Amino acid sequence: MGFLADALDRVKPSATIAVTNKARELKAAGRDVIGLGAGEPDFDTPENIKQAAIAAINGGKTKYTAVDGIPELKQAIVEKFKRENGLSYETNQITVGTGGKQILYNALVATLNPGDEVIIPTPYWVSYPDMVLLAGGEPVVVEADKSTFKITPESLDAAITSRTKWIIFNSPSNPSGAAYTESELKALTDVLKKHEHVWVMTDDMYEHLVYDDFNFTTPAQVEPALYDRTLTVNGVSKAYAMTGWRIGYAGGPAHLIKAMAKVQSQSTSNPCSIAQWAAVEALSGTQDFIPANNEVFKARRDLVVSMLNQANGISCPVPEGAFYVFPSCAGTIGKTAPSGNVIKNDADFVTELLETEGVAVVQGSAFGLGPNFRISYATSTEALEEACTRIQRFCGNLK
Numbered sequence: 001m002g003f004l005a006d007a008l009d010r011v012k013p014s015a016t017i018a019v020t021n022k023a024r025e026l027k028a029a030g031r032d033v034i035g036l037g038a039g040e041p042d043f044d045t046p047e048n049i050k051q052a053a054i055a056a057i058n059g060g061k062t063k064y065t066a067v068d069g070i071p072e073l074k075q076a077i078v079e080k081f082k083r084e085n086g087l088s089y090e091t092n093q094i095t096v097g098t099g100g101k102q103i104l105y106n107a108l109v110a111t112l113n114p115g116d117e118v119i120i121p122t123p124y125w126v127s128y129p130d131m132v133l134l135a136g137g138e139p140v141v142v143e144a145d146k147s148t149f150k151i152t153p154e155s156l157d158a159a160i161t162s163r164t165k166w167i168i169f170n171s172p173s174n175p176s177g178a179a180y181t182e183s184e185l186k187a188l189t190d191v192l193k194k195h196e197h198v199w200v201m202t203d204d205m206y207e208h209l210v211y212d213d214f215n216f217t218t219p220a221q222v223e224p225a226l227y228d229r230t231l232t233v234n235g236v237s238k239a240y241a242m243t244g245w246r247i248g249y250a251g252g253p254a255h256l257i258k259a260m261a262k263v264q265s266q267s268t269s270n271p272c273s274i275a276q277w278a279a280v281e282a283l284s285g286t287q288d289f290i291p292a293n294n295e296v297f298k299a300r301r302d303l304v305v306s307m308l309n310q311a312n313g314i315s316c317p318v319p320e321g322a323f324y325v326f327p328s329c330a331g332t333i334g335k336t337a338p339s340g341n342v343i344k345n346d347a348d349f350v351t352e353l354l355e356t357e358g359v360a361v362v363q364g365s366a367f368g369l370g371p372n373f374r375i376s377y378a379t380s381t382e383a384l385e386e387a388c389t390r391i392q393r394f395c396g397n398l399k
């Protein structure tokens with residue numbers, strides 16, 4: 001018997017963190033590397049939010065708090081759900097954790113029994129399948145269409161069994177940036193409505209990052225019949241440039257929320273008190289910087305899509321949201337890189353690109369769909385232009 005838990009053999013470390021680390025190593029060794037792996041805004045946290053945190057420190061808000069969030073933050077979240085999503089929750093239906101990541105994990109640990117299935121559409125955020133495995137469940141992957149990155153109602157229906165406990169839904173998506181329109185979402189919720197034992201875990205982390213007047217909607221809003229079996233997950237990391245502050249939250253049925261608090265009470269206890277006060281300001285204060293940031297993101301998205309589509313063998317759809325593009329590199333498979341190695345799949349493409357041109361991206365297969373790769377465009381326009389120029393050169397030099 002080994003010392004480490006068997007459950008750990010079932011999971012792999014995050015591929016996105018691995019790429020970021022590899023890029024950091026090469027940089028430290030003096031290589032000129034452009035990292036497009038990290039999924040975080042390059043903007044600073046807005047000043048009003050930072051000031052709220054400083055006031056919390058100076059005001060002595062530095063002690064343990066209620067396990068799953070201070071009442072003031074729960075109230076701000078209730079108001080956010082009402083104002084932005086038309087969802088009515090009481091404060092006992094709200095939970096706050098150390099990032100959306102902990103919220104998702106709490107929910108899985110609180111509900112999964114061995115053999116329980118969780119439907120995960122591809123391409124998925126790297127952590128979903130591994131979190132399900134760690135919590136003792138079975139991920140069931142549903143393949144999206146390779147050009148829209150969306151699943152169909154028929155494929156969803158076909159994946160549901162009597163063991164299905166959850167579907168994890170993520171729109172706009174990490175890694176594809178694809179977002180379901182209200183009618184596309186309704187077609188999926190119509191399927192879910194029929195299967196009364198299936199719960200919906202919707203990860204709305206990229207809600208505010210949508211472009212071209214896209215109208216964001218969330219499952220419990222589109223189909224009120226799902227309200228009693230939906231956990232609506234969100235957080236302040238992406239929209240408010242607060243990745244390091246670690247605050248995520250969810251609204252859902254009170255009995256589930258209570259069970260999730262029980263998990264948290266015996267693991268991490270409350271999220272950082274100071275960050276909670278900062279999150280109150282994020283959700284209740286001015287939202288002006290969101291459209292301003294989105295203007296910048298949209299311009300970068302358009303630049304990256306257009307430059308990638310000019311690279312030999314690359315094809316890049318225009319995503320509706322988030323700050324990722326997920327181009328196909330199918331046209332480069334079978335070609336030979338300057339190193340002499342043949343590109344057999346997207347992992348090879350990513351490795352050769354990093355070695356040859358010093359551009360760090362993440363292979364699509366890490367997200368369950370390839371041959372693609374993910375670029376995060378949450379970095380400066382200059383760096384993106386240079387990176388895309390290098391990708392064009394790399395693809396142009398393949399034989």
Ligand SMILES: Cc1ncc(COP(=O)(O)O)c(C=O)c1O
Nearest residue numbers: 039099100101125174235237248
């Ligand atoms: C789809 C998705 N969900 C959840 C998270 C977790 O966010 P956090 O734990 O910072 O709230 C991320 C972060 O990368 C994400 O991309």
